[in-house]
Amino acid sequence: MNIEVRLIDNSKGKGIFATSYIPQGSILFEEEPLVACQFSWNATCKYEACDHCLRPLETAQNNVRRLTGISSLELPYPECCETKKEDITFCNLCAVKYCSELCRVQAFNQYHKVLCIQTSYRNNVHPLEQLEDAWKKIHYPPETSSIFLIVRLLAQTLQSSNKEHFTAQILNFCHRSVNEDAALAHKFLGEKFIGQVDSLRELLRNAIPNENIEHFLTPEGFQSLLALIGTNGQGVGTSPFSVWRDNVYKLNLSTQDKENIDNFIEKIYDDMFSHTGDFLNSEGVGLYKLQSCANHSCEPNAEIQFLHNNSKLSLIALKDIEPDEEICISYLDECNIERSRHSRRKTLMENYLFACECPKCLSQIEDPDVTSEEEMSECEIED
Template sequence: MATALVSDMYTAAEQRAASVTAVEERFISQAMGRGLFATRQFREDDLIFEETPVVSCQFVYNKEYGYRACDQCLRSLETAECNVRRLCQEPLLVLPHPECADTALPAVLLCPGCQAEYCSEECRREAWQQHHQLLCYAPSHSDHPLTRLLVEWKQHHYPPETLSILLLARLLAGVLLSPDAVTASASLARFCHASVSARDAASHKLLGPEFVQHIHALRTLMAEVFPDPRLAEWMSEEGFKSLLALVGSNGQGVASSPLARWVTRCDDLPLKGQDRDQLDAFIDNLYEKLDSTVGTFLNTEGSGLYRLQSLLNHSCRPNAIVTFPHNSHTLQVRAVRDIAPGQPVFISYLDDCTLARSRHSRRKTLRENYVFACACERCDDETIQPDVTSDEDMDDDEQ
């Protein structure tokens, strides 16, 4: 049910995208829309494609809570040790095996106007060209439309965050800064074609119970950010709802963590016996400390809109997985089992916990969040089984 992002919208995004000759886009059906299909054989753990987003941004609360990341690529701007000291609130904590950590931080560059942080001159330049020249403002300016937009957004969207209104703002800024804004806007419109009922359901899930009042406030403030008449159709009630449905159903979560990278490398160390036991005990104790201070909010987190990833359809028995191996918003899609030429590439839209539940529960979550009834191979196989397989699922039925 993925809605593809416009492929010709940003020339820069096309230039940065990896070669994708290994997959091709095909129409599947009216119900499922389009999808990606393998054009060659993939074995388990093979790289299918790598991609940078059309647009991405850090979550609002995540940034306010002190998670430092490049404002363009979301690369963490902390070492693993600095990261864990801040999260554990232990300024003298020392991580063993420093060879497993990223040894050098990037030379942080600042936007002279708003002090946004970037990991490189390339990221600062890309941000300026794609959106930042229209969205740069002093955060201390409390009456700025963007400041008021974020305040309104935060009143309804608390951690754990799944999206940021800035993603939509950067998308619209990109339309205005493209070589032909009228063509870019028309291209975007082709991908905001969900039915009214599906669109409203997705927007309602995104915005919460105060749907009407909240969407009106967001739309009014966004129109103040972008008074340009070339965006008039997106500032209308119908256009704004379509955009919210687009980013709500296609936004891909992005997370970077220098601590997680250190732990992964520690797992690969050739340690045995007591040395391995001591390291494992240290890591277990570290996560217990983190659980008591920040719970599950360990990573620098945000979301992005990806041209190819948005074409990947869901399956409760996926043959591929999305990963972020570069500590940034660059994603990879890798095979988790063999994929033959001509077969569709599927990922799971569900987390591992939900994916392990019954067909009834999985379909309920997908219906609420993505507005479709799953009819994947696994769901079809389980039609001969009772939908409800646990006490937790029984509770779902009673709601």
């Protein structure tokens, strides 16, 4: 790879730097997650995805029918849908769905052996189901993380043949729960959630074996894990309809057919927005070892994409990058990145516990420290 991870300083930590010239549009690297999971509310709303890699399990047509609420909608060019229903398989004990036998085996060997809930123990009585229900009651959509990242990390630790090595990988992520200088705790430990932290910890203790992971289940250890998933969790977006759309645009269509399909797709997106809102294809969240080393900038030179329609992450250069230039991404979504300096820094401090000093923030240092009502109404974060 034409990148490397370097230690910047003790306060900022690591960063990713280019080792040679990188042209705009290049894939800097691709990475599988250490662990990933679907958002709990997405699953409740019938977003069908592989329980391991988050690849969609529904066809493009079923996807748009669900998201538009139009059960009679028919997509042309069905050959452009890449969902392979014939490859879908299940855990033979708990009926969890996977996109392939490979994903089922990988999940079982990594963490599912510990977490498998036989169907006879379901109906909201199993501790894992109680834990998920408790999490959903304090984290309504749009979700930004999931308690099951912690669950799967701990289960993977228990199943690991080298528990010390895997624990070291977990601790290598930034897991600072407070910013002492700003006297601020991560939002998962703030006033909105602090009353639920001990309850979540006890539910977690009851849900999985405790041997060899007791240090993560102490109050301090659990708070550290909550901060870890809060500051490092990367949203994963997949969509069978988006794949269908891109494949249709590759077809050799006549001018009239292109115009017709453009209008058809635009109408579908309008219907989706009216019925479902903005959150159409955010399937879940993952932890990525290399991506977590990328620092934030409000003027990023790279962005994360999910080109394979699963949890495999691709980092793409947004502009030409020179040798020794730091590669930065935005931790903010498209809406928040356009907000005022004060609003951006406030969101970053609550979620990532740092005050941004990127070139854009430094150039706007004289701007007033206020948050406009328009910004709040357009881009309110629920979680």
